[in-house]
Amino acid sequence: MKNLSITGKFLLAASFMISLSSFAAEEYKGTVVPLTTENYSTTTNAYDRGWILTLARLGQIFQPDVVNEKGDVVSIGSALIYGDPATWKCYLDAYVNQFKYTTENKKLTYIVYEMFKKLVEKNARSQQDFTRARSAYEGAAGQYDNTKCLIEQTQITVDRMTTRPVFEGMVKTVKQASGSDVGNAIALEVVQLNPIGINIPIPMDKQLKITTATPIKIYVNGIEKPFGCSRIFFGVSSEGYIVSTGNYQIIGKNTILENNGTPILREWVPVSNFNFTSASSDVLGVPPAAILKDDKGSFVWRAKGQKVMDTDKGIDYKFPLEKVYIQQGESIRYQTGYNQLVSLKDKGTLAKNELILNYPPENLQDAQEVIYPQNAYLLMPGDEVRVVIGDGPITNSGESKN
The missing domain is CATH 2.40.50.100 (RNA polymerase II/Efflux pump adaptor protein, barrel-sandwich hybrid domain)
Known part of the structure; x- marks a missing residue:
């Protein structure tokens, strides 16, 4: 076999590197899995x-x-x-009481030790008496240290x-x-749950072609802008290619996703009757934290087409916001003992049981699409996501992504 020229070797190496770093864009259905x-x-x-x-x-x-x-x-x-911890608490209480004794005993034996030390220097007491006093002090100091250690050890056990x-x-x-x-x-x-894994069903031969330079985009349901993944953790297996990505805790709060900008809004509250009597049912109440102001007046953010107590429809995962102008009244009352409501002098187009946003984040826009998360985290084990791997147009469009 003839030896390749230097140029030929270079071209071969370059083509090999290109084959490793390039990966035509393909789309897959990934499954969220815990790492x-x-x-x-x-x-x-x-x-x-x-x-x-x-x-x-x-x-x-x-x-x-x-x-x-x-x-x-x-x-x-x-x-x-x-x-x-009852068993260990008994030991702990005993050691604490014992520590009080060893603390006082250490002080007392030290006083005696110092006294005999001065007396033996003046030949007022024998060396044997001084030795006994020193031994008593050293024994008391040892008991003190041992009891202190037992307290610390037992406290750790109680804590654990x-x-x-x-x-x-x-x-x-x-x-x-x-x-x-x-x-x-x-x-x-x-x-x-954070970080979280994405298992992507890719054939093994294609898994081996993915490098740290290969673009990977993760699309979460309802969010147009993709998420990235960690380039540090990944796993190659016969069951699929696993990558990790950051997860977002969205328990009871409103979140604007970092590096994505998508509003994940969870703090929705229904518009309520302000008064308890049916004769005053046309007076509505909303939480004061839901009311904002702009140049035109006071307003609230309403979830378009979403309401509670509807037997025919639940709350959608994704929906647009609506800005509804209202006028706040002068009356205040508490609902369930701690939720404050203010009356509305002018309810605008609001209706009872419609959802409005409490503690809204800044920079929301009228008609902006937002997400109402179903779970405590944005990504939960078992969720399905769309994953695009590689550059350029998707080459496996129309093929099975499973």
Whole structure:
């Protein structure tokens, strides 16, 4: 076989590099999957009664502790398992009482030690007496240090009777109930929600052609602008190509997605009757935090076509906003004891049970399409997303994306 020329070798290497870095655009249906699944058990052992007080409920969203650079907890995370600390609390109380004794005993023996030290220097007491005084002080100091250590160790054990997660996620399975613990068996199975994985069903030969330079776009239902993915974590397997992306917690709040700009709005409240009597049912009330002002007057943001108490239709996942001008009245009352309502002197086109936005973020626009999330996070395990991999026009259009 003839040797290739330097130019030929260069062209071959260049074509090889191009084949690795280029990937014609193809579309797939990806499935959201957790990157991590953890099992949590209780701290039952020979000295513990093994009694579970409470467990996190199925589907509960949780957060980990937040610590500073010294390792001190600055924000306490969610509790997954509350074990009964009664056994260890008894030990802790005993050690605390013992510590009071060892503290005073250490002080007293030190005073005696110092006294005998001065007396033996003046030959007023024997060296043997001084040695006994020194030994008594050293023994008391040892008891003090040992009891202090026992308190710290037992406090850690008491604290660990409460199990907290190491990442943010969701309870997937509850395998025990409150009450007697089942021999250190698994109590909870949890999954990580942020970051979150996307499993893409791509043939293995194509998976191997994807590089860190290959563009990957993730399209979430109802959001036109795509999301990116991590270039650090990815997985090649016979079941599909897994990439990770950031997730967004949207529990009870309004969010404008970072680097995307899509409004994810969850704090919707229904327009209510301000008064309790049917004779005054035409007077409506809204939360004061829902009312904004512009050059034309006071207004609220209404979810177009969305209302509660409708037996024929639920609330859509995506819908446009409507700006509705109103005039606030002078009356205030509380609903369910803590939700404040203000009366409307002029309700505009508002009607009872229509949804309006509470605590609206800035820069919303009339007729702007927004999303009302169904879950606590934007992406949840099992959700389907559209994934486009590669550059240029999609080449597998019309083919099965499964």
